[in-house]
Amino acid sequence: MRIRLEDVTVKFKDRRNPKNEVIAVNHVNLEVPESKLICLLGPSGCGKSTALYAISGLQELTGGKIYFGDRDVTKLDTQERKIGLVFQNYSLYPHMTVSQNIAFPLKNAKWKRKDIEDRIQEVARIVQISELLERKPAQLSGGQQQRVAIARALAKNPEILLLDEPLSNLDAKLRRSTREEIRRIQKTTGITTIFVTHDQEEAMTISDEIVIMEDGRFVQQGLPQEVYEQPANLFVAGFIGSPTMNFFDGRFEDGAVMVGNYRVAAHSGASGAVTVGVRPESVRLKEDGLRVKVEIVELLGRERVCRLRTETGELLTMITDIDTLVEEDTQISVGFSPGKVYLFEAESGEALARI
Amino acid sequence: MNDNSFKKAIPYLIPAIIVLTVFTFYPLFNAFVQSFNRLPNPDNYELSLKTYQWLFKDTTFLTAVKNTLVYSLVTVPISIAISLMIAALLTSINRLRVFFQTVYFLPYVTSAVAVAFTWGYLFNADYGLINQIMHNVFNLPKIPWLRSPDYAMSAVMIFGIWRSLAFNVLILTTGMLSIDPQYYKAARVDGANNATTFFKITLPLLAPVVSYVFTIGLINAFKVFTEVYALIGSSARVYKANTMVFYIFDQLWVYKDYSLASAAAIILLLIILVLTAFSRWLSAKTDYMN
Ligand SMILES: Nc1ncnc2c1ncn2[C@@H]1O[C@H](COP(=O)(O)OP(=O)(O)OP(=O)(O)O)[C@@H](O)[C@H]1O
Ligand SMILES: [Mg+2]
Numbered sequence: 001m002r003i004r005l006e007d008v009t010v011k012f013k014d015r016r017n018p019k020n021e022v023i024a025v026n027h028v029n030l031e032v033p034e035s036k037l038i039c040l041l042g043p044s045g046c047g048k049s050t051a052l053y054a055i056s057g058l059q060e061l062t063g064g065k066i067y068f069g070d071r072d073v074t075k076l077d078t079q080e081r082k083i084g085l086v087f088q089n090y091s092l093y094p095h096m097t098v099s100q101n102i103a104f105p106l107k108n109a110k111w112k113r114k115d116i117e118d119r120i121q122e123v124a125r126i127v128q129i130s131e132l133l134e135r136k137p138a139q140l141s142g143g144q145q146q147r148v149a150i151a152r153a154l155a156k157n158p159e160i161l162l163l164d165e166p167l168s169n170l171d172a173k174l175r176r177s178t179r180e181e182i183r184r185i186q187k188t189t190g191i192t193t194i195f196v197t198h199d200q201e202e203a204m205t206i207s208d209e210i211v212i213m214e215d216g217r218f219v220q221q222g223l224p225q226e227v228y229e230q231p232a233n234l235f236v237a238g239f240i241g242s243p244t245m246n247f248f249d250g251r252f253e254d255g256a257v258m259v260g261n262y263r264v265a266a267h268s269g270a271s272g273a274v275t276v277g278v279r280p281e282s283v284r285l286k287e288d289g290l291r292v293k294v295e296i297v298e299l300l301g302r303e304r305v306c307r308l309r310t311e312t313g314e315l316l317t318m319i320t321d322i323d324t325l326v327e328e329d330t331q332i333s334v335g336f337s338p339g340k341v342y343l344f345e346a347e348s349g350e351a352l353a354r355i
Numbered sequence: 356m357n358d359n360s361f362k363k364a365i366p367y368l369i370p371a372i373i374v375l376t377v378f379t380f381y382p383l384f385n386a387f388v389q390s391f392n393r394l395p396n397p398d399n400y401e402l403s404l405k406t407y408q409w410l411f412k413d414t415t416f417l418t419a420v421k422n423t424l425v426y427s428l429v430t431v432p433i434s435i436a437i438s439l440m441i442a443a444l445l446t447s448i449n450r451l452r453v454f455f456q457t458v459y460f461l462p463y464v465t466s467a468v469a470v471a472f473t474w475g476y477l478f479n480a481d482y483g484l485i486n487q488i489m490h491n492v493f494n495l496p497k498i499p500w501l502r503s504p505d506y507a508m509s510a511v512m513i514f515g516i517w518r519s520l521a522f523n524v525l526i527l528t529t530g531m532l533s534i535d536p537q538y539y540k541a542a543r544v545d546g547a548n549n550a551t552t553f554f555k556i557t558l559p560l561l562a563p564v565v566s567y568v569f570t571i572g573l574i575n576a577f578k579v580f581t582e583v584y585a586l587i588g589s590s591a592r593v594y595k596a597n598t599m600v601f602y603i604f605d606q607l608w609v610y611k612d613y614s615l616a617s618a619a620a621i622i623l624l625l626i627i628l629v630l631t632a633f634s635r636w637l638s639a640k641t642d643y644m645n
Binding site (some may be wrong): 084 | 535537540542543545555556560562
């Protein structure tokens, strides 16, 4: 099922000061193609959950419209939207067994007993919890609870699956395996999925497309590689990628971009201040480049992560391969790989060019 | 517990042991011995089972036991059912909730005797509001609520239900408010209507609280006395509204028969012990985490 958001807005009254309004979701537009998994990515408090609840129907809109396929569902109640929702903390009913949890939406939909039993077995197989059906949620590990929550969400054959930070309670290893699991389930069922997360690595690996959210607005939507390589603004550039992109206060001078005394590259037709961004892997050793002091070198298997400090005191990160020898407490000179330097408008942070 | 930690614990336990011995174990033991004393006066002892035989032949006591049982088994479930409804309504409103919560809790902090005075007016045979409504609206005969063996106990039970609402509503409302709202969101997504949500989500999650309220309510109901004495007065026996504690009170202060009073108290204690055991079993059963 295709999902379309048109100018959707959700406002809350500020709890402490009712005269103020919090705009949790601010005039957003979105198009999710059929059978795709898209990630809603943004920092804590940017309105991801609110946006997801708006799509689920749990949250009323202040303005705008939501379409599933060609149908306007803006005024529809949650249970009529045919969605499955997995909550941030799973919200499994603690007094029911796993199979009762999965059966609950089916009983409410007045399914026949036999059909319910068959369906429980079926979804349990998909998420691989067949041997856990008689347990209570308290007797399950985080990863198992999470799969039960997905099973409950999938039971009613929803047309859309909404997941609110489903992996945030898991440890790193379990996160990785469960996220592959979710991807597998999504691929086998072909269900259109929106996955909320604040973890950019998670978003990069799991999704067909990423939507990046900042302060209630959708700032960029694109393929994972696209948002990585062509960030729309400073916020996206800084949010995507780990370690994060390095930023410098640069300037246009004599038809070139300068950072300190380092002439980064030729660039004509502009003047004044500019923010220069470069990813750690695009920083490399170069004579006559930016003079920096090596503060810390971390060896991470195949690569070295070096923390450097410029003469003006700015910190930057460089990733080099293991064979490039960089030693702590030495002075070196670095440059930026051509074609990998991002320019942002100094004032607004909008992306200008990549040089 | 190993020997060493037990030794270390002793100094901390001593004050509690002393207090319990003086104020709980000794009086209990004393009442126990007294209940086997054939003579009514505690200064002369003649131990026998006679007191218990008299007790179980005393129709006043048997009426008191019957009244207490009926009172407990009627008022506790009804009060909890009404309290659940009120709590559900209270939790569903946002504005003025604290105000209404306070209103419902007021009877708990006001003295039973004072409130019983007001209820005495309500139950008054001639000008009481209850009879006025029954007579004028439903055209029913006027009932001498507080002065009739047929109705006095009913009046006490109505008053008792009303009095116990305050505590029950408070505890149940607090219990309901502490249920994670996420479960209700999940229930909405799962297509549960209001009734299903209440019976399949709220009530099971509230079960430990309900079982607590039920136990406390039952124990209090078995000890009912103030409600009877304040509403009906010392003639409760005449109007067949006496209860077990009322019987004990009568034996102590009117008939000065300490042995009979002690025996009745021991019976009441046994009933309450059984109830407590039952409640432990109940709360273990309603603990949904296991
Ligand atoms: N019911 C509410 N009443 C008032 N303000 C709210 C309400 N729900 C959310 N907000 C506010 O809306 C903003 C967005 O909240 P939301 O929960 O959608 O963020 P989020 O991106 O999901 O954050 P997190 O990653 O921490 O879960 C926050 O500033 C929050 O305080
Ligand atoms: Mg959230």
